[in-house]
Amino acid sequence: xxxIQKPPVRHPSLQSNALGLTxxxxxxxxxxxxxxxxxxxxxxxxxxxxxxxxxxxxxxxxMSGIGCSSKTTAYFMRxxxxxxxxxxxxxxxxxxxxxxxxxxxxxxxxxxxxxLSIGLGQLCHAIRxxxxxxYVLENNGVYGLTKGQFSASADVGxxxxxxxxxxxxxxxxxxxxxxxxxxxxxxxxxxxxARLVPMLKAxxxxxxxxxxxxxxxxxxxxxxxxxxxxxxxxxxxxxxLAAVDFVPLQREITAATEAGTSVSVTMHxxxxxxxREVGSEYDPTDRDAAYAHVRTHQERxxxxxxxxxxxxxxxxxxxxxxxxxxxLVELPYESLCPGREALEKLMDEYR
Amino acid sequence: MGIxxxxxxxxxxxxxxxxxxxxxxxSKDGHTARPAHIDLVxxxxxxxxxxxxxxxxxxxxxxxxxSWPLDQALAREDITILGVPFGxxxxxxxxxxxxxxxxxxxxxxxxxxxxxDIDMDxxxxxxxxxxxxxxxxxxxxxxxxxxxxDYAKKHFPCPLPIRLERMNxxxxxxxxxxxxxxxxxxxxxxxxxxxxxxxxxxxxxxxxFTGLCKRYxxxxxxxxxxxxxxxxxxxxxxxxxxxxxxxxxxxxFTSTAGPGISLMSEFIGLAYYTEIPGVFFDIQRTGxxxxxxxxxxxxDLLSIAYLSHGDTKHIALFPADPGECFYMSLAAFxxxxxxxxxxxxxSDLDIGMNDWMVKRLTWDDNYRxxxxxxxxxxxxxxxxxxxxxxxxDGDGIAARSLPGVHPKGAYFVRGSGHDKHGAYTEDAAEYQxxxxxxxxxxxxAEEAVPAPEIHQRNGATAPIGLVALGGTHAAMLExxxxxxxxxxxxxxxxxxxxxxxxxxxHFLDAHETxxxxxxxxxxxxxxxxxxxxxxxxxxxxxxxxxxxxxxTAERVIGDVARHLEASVA
Numbered sequence: 001x002x003x004i005q006k007p008p009v010r011h012p013s014l015q016s017n018a019l020g021l022t023x024x025x026x027x028x029x030x031x032x033x034x035x036x037x038x039x040x041x042x043x044x045x046x047x048x049x050x051x052x053x054x055x056x057x058x059x060x061x062x063m064s065g066i067g068c069s070s071k072t073t074a075y076f077m078r079x080x081x082x083x084x085x086x087x088x089x090x091x092x093x094x095x096x097x098x099x100x101x102x103x104x105x106x107x108x109x110x111x112x113x114x115x116l117s118i119g120l121g122q123l124c125h126a127i128r129x130x131x132x133x134x135y136v137l138e139n140n141g142v143y144g145l146t147k148g149q150f151s152a153s154a155d156v157g158x159x160x161x162x163x164x165x166x167x168x169x170x171x172x173x174x175x176x177x178x179x180x181x182x183x184x185x186x187x188x189x190x191x192x193x194a195r196l197v198p199m200l201k202a203x204x205x206x207x208x209x210x211x212x213x214x215x216x217x218x219x220x221x222x223x224x225x226x227x228x229x230x231x232x233x234x235x236x237x238x239x240x241l242a243a244v245d246f247v248p249l250q251r252e253i254t255a256a257t258e259a260g261t262s263v264s265v266t267m268h269x270x271x272x273x274x275x276r277e278v279g280s281e282y283d284p285t286d287r288d289a290a291y292a293h294v295r296t297h298q299e300r301x302x303x304x305x306x307x308x309x310x311x312x313x314x315x316x317x318x319x320x321x322x323x324x325x326x327x328l329v330e331l332p333y334e335s336l337c338p339g340r341e342a343l344e345k346l347m348d349e350y351r
Numbered sequence: 352m353g354i355x356x357x358x359x360x361x362x363x364x365x366x367x368x369x370x371x372x373x374x375x376x377x378s379k380d381g382h383t384a385r386p387a388h389i390d391l392v393x394x395x396x397x398x399x400x401x402x403x404x405x406x407x408x409x410x411x412x413x414x415x416x417x418s419w420p421l422d423q424a425l426a427r428e429d430i431t432i433l434g435v436p437f438g439x440x441x442x443x444x445x446x447x448x449x450x451x452x453x454x455x456x457x458x459x460x461x462x463x464x465x466x467x468d469i470d471m472d473x474x475x476x477x478x479x480x481x482x483x484x485x486x487x488x489x490x491x492x493x494x495x496x497x498x499x500x501d502y503a504k505k506h507f508p509c510p511l512p513i514r515l516e517r518m519n520x521x522x523x524x525x526x527x528x529x530x531x532x533x534x535x536x537x538x539x540x541x542x543x544x545x546x547x548x549x550x551x552x553x554x555x556x557x558x559x560f561t562g563l564c565k566r567y568x569x570x571x572x573x574x575x576x577x578x579x580x581x582x583x584x585x586x587x588x589x590x591x592x593x594x595x596x597x598x599x600x601x602x603x604f605t606s607t608a609g610p611g612i613s614l615m616s617e618f619i620g621l622a623y624y625t626e627i628p629g630v631f632f633d634i635q636r637t638g639x640x641x642x643x644x645x646x647x648x649x650x651d652l653l654s655i656a657y658l659s660h661g662d663t664k665h666i667a668l669f670p671a672d673p674g675e676c677f678y679m680s681l682a683a684f685x686x687x688x689x690x691x692x693x694x695x696x697x698s699d700l701d702i703g704m705n706d707w708m709v710k711r712l713t714w715d716d717n718y719r720x721x722x723x724x725x726x727x728x729x730x731x732x733x734x735x736x737x738x739x740x741x742x743x744d745g746d747g748i749a750a751r752s753l754p755g756v757h758p759k760g761a762y763f764v765r766g767s768g769h770d771k772h773g774a775y776t777e778d779a780a781e782y783q784x785x786x787x788x789x790x791x792x793x794x795x796a797e798e799a800v801p802a803p804e805i806h807q808r809n810g811a812t813a814p815i816g817l818v819a820l821g822g823t824h825a826a827m828l829e830x831x832x833x834x835x836x837x838x839x840x841x842x843x844x845x846x847x848x849x850x851x852x853x854x855x856x857h858f859l860d861a862h863e864t865x866x867x868x869x870x871x872x873x874x875x876x877x878x879x880x881x882x883x884x885x886x887x888x889x890x891x892x893x894x895x896x897x898x899x900x901x902x903t904a905e906r907v908i909g910d911v912a913r914h915l916e917a918s919v920a
Binding site: 056057058059061073074078079080081082083084085086089091092093094095096097098099100101103104121122124125129317318321322323324325328329331333335336337338339340342343344346347350351 | 524525526527535538539541543544546567568570573575576577578579580581583584585587588589590591592593594595596597598599600601603617618621711712713714715716718719720753754755756757758760761762763764765766767775
């Protein structure tokens with residue numbers, strides 16, 4: 001059975017973006033995930049974020065590993081190049097692609113198994129390398145494709161569908177990313193699209209590695225009583241740090257008049273991320289404070305969501321490698337080959 | 352002095368600085384393989400005297416520092432022991448511990464100049480070149496040189512029966528290691544992305560590439576780099592980076608050794624199945640597992656040919672020396688892009704890390720990379736629908752598109768089952784259509800990879816054929832020459848690439864007796880030949896040398912002679 005394409009139906013009153021494209025142009029194949037899967041909501045949020053950012057779909061590269069979450073790259077932006085690689089190794093493939101062509105917009109979709117177990121090393125090193133990409137970790141605490149085993153993000157005491165509690169301590173991708181020096185760290189909830197979309201937009205605009213851990217419940221294997229990754233548990237216990245508004249550069253003038261903002265961060269391209277109603281006690285550019293904030297709430301059994309930390313000043317992979325601005329794939333061969341004369345001279349050094 | 356020479360560093364896997372041997376072969380006939388017998392041992396380290404004395408051939412010589420006389424228990428009747436009190440001479444001539452120690456080595460050289468009749472002018476010029484910027488050291492070096500020279504002249508009959516004579520045989524040659532040459536090949540091929548994880552003996556390849564890039568690949572205007580080298584967290588990531596970059600359209604490569612090849616296995620299967628180009632250098636060392644990291648072997652042949660799970664087969668090139676490392680690196684990038692698949696350059700520690708005398712590398716400025724079938728924006732604009740895995744030309748190679756070029760070129764790369772359009776499938780026929788085309792593609796590659804090099808006397812087929820690949824070439828040529836001197840005429844085929852073409856099969860068919868010479872325990876090349884050509888296994892007699900040192904001609908000659916005697920008896 002091949003994947004199912006959606007019929008290209010276009011409603012006459014659909015809104016267009018600056019490229020003249022509608023949201024439909026940012027959709028992909030029909031999802032084959034279970035009805036109600038959190039991942040499909042994340043997919044919808046991604047469609048909206050790309051649409052609103054006016055990104056030409058073919059200039060985006062969708063990278064993924066293996067798992068339910070990794071399959072979703074087929075469900076958005078059919079006009080984008082996609083790369084469904086091997087389990088847990090998407091970060092290295094994305095690093096290589098970015099090394100070769102830094103002008104594309106890279107979005108990586110992964111899950112808690114793909115990122116925190118088999119791919120933990122690759123995730124850590126992509127963070128260290130500060131590859132310019134948005135990394136969305138669709139986190140449900142469970143292995144769906146292999147039918148319900150606990151993943152490394154499952155909380156101690158959280159119960160499996162059969163009622164067995166998890167005993168091993170979880171790896172929290174947000175704390176991990178903060179401690180490794182990630183330059184953009186956020187946590188969202190698939191059930192709160194309104195807050196997720198601006199977070200995704202900020203992540204796509206961020207220069208460097210942006211990670212968003214999205215709690216995305218698995219309706220089939222981890223949405224029952226006793227699970228700490230269920231819709232109900234997440235809704236009851238998530239604690240929004242502050243909603244963010246993403247103000248693209250070109251809309252700056254009109255948006256500047258909006259009041260009620262206490263903290264804002266200017267992005268690399270001049271866009272602005274505003275933290276709405278955040279108290280003066282929280283500084284999203286203070287890594288230690290962000291870490292402490294997440295830990296404090298965790299102690300209380302709360303899941304902190306929001307854009308938790310941002311650093312727009314750090315060097316990304318290409319800054320570190322001191323690469324030319326032009327994508328390496330566009331350099332003409334003539335500028336790469338030293339030629340016959342240089343080789344002759346070089347040979348004299350080996351006589 | 353224009354004499355054919357080769358040097359082999361026999362070193363331990365150790366950082367502390369345990370004893371190391373450097374073997375130099377000098378041959379007027381141009382033989383550069385590791386010799387089985389050593390004429391003269393220069394013993395520098397009392398800790399290894401026993402081993403050093405034992406290494407000298409009967410009738411040979413040992414030069415050592417007699418400031419501390421050799422233990423009489425070690426002395427041999429059948430060799431000449433030449434003692435020069437280098438330590439004492441240097442203590443008398445120089446002040447300070449550092450100078451006294453360093454100059455001892457130069458004094459040794461002085462003695463060798465006298466014993467072997469080395470041209471003092473040539474050596475003097477070298478020392479002057481070496482210390483051109485440290486003139487203060489010039490005088491000490493010349494004094495030390497003469498300490499050894501004068502002592503040897505006075506005490507021994509100089510020169511020895513083995514001596515050097517000026518020749519003109521290395522005029523068009525350079526002395527270079529294979530890893531440097533391979534790095535140069537990558538530079539000239541236009542590679543822009545290099546990914547790696549440090550591992551002996553492959554590390555020096557990426558280090559050489561880094562050095563070359565700093566020299567030749569910095570944009571003159573912006574001073575920024577026209578390359579991106581990433582030291583990855585492991586070989587898995589190095590392979591992933593290579594594949595990601597290859598997918599995006601760059602010429603990308605990684606260099607590793609056996610343990611890294613094992614780790615890359617999964618990614619290689621992905622690149623094979625999704626048809627993404629990349630160049631993978633395997634600088635083979637002694638396995639299995641960690642094995643002996645500083646010793647050589649040809650024991651990754653079978654694993655590379657079919658690396659990864661499922662049905663896979665890969666193009667592999669087997670350079671024989673650093674010269675070929677250069678030209679084959681280039682060919683590897685062309686083949687990888689033309690066939691949209693990973694290509695291996697299978698070198699080894701002996702080729703990669705030792706200095707070999709090779710013809711000066713040359714370059715044709717008319718060379719342009721073979722990028723294979725890549726559709727550009729205009730071509731994509733014109734076509735109705737782009738299908739990634741459609742065999743339009745009947746050669747098994749489908750056209751690809753690069754990300755970011757055109758919306759119509761977008762497709763979904765997946766390591767899962769896919770049909771010819773690139774869409775997910777679990778349908779038997781659709782799945783098989785793609786993997787059958789992959790087999791056809793590799794079949795096409797058989798005649799596109801370098802053909803074997805065949806050595807025959809006057810084009811007439813001898814009854815005996817020798818088969819080998821890679822760095823054993825020098826020993827094979829020498830063995831063939833020596834056998835010819837004994838009136839044993841043998842043909843020799845050096846295989847240059849996998850998958851094997853018709854010429855390989857033909858050579859095996861045309862010879863009654865075939866010896867397959869290789870550096871592994873299990874006759875891996877023989878297995879590959881049997882699997883791929885259908886030639887019965889018992890028609891191929893293995894000659895196996897797998898102790899970790901470069902092959903000697905004597906080993907081949909001895910085994911061939913023994914086999915022939917046995918078959919006569």
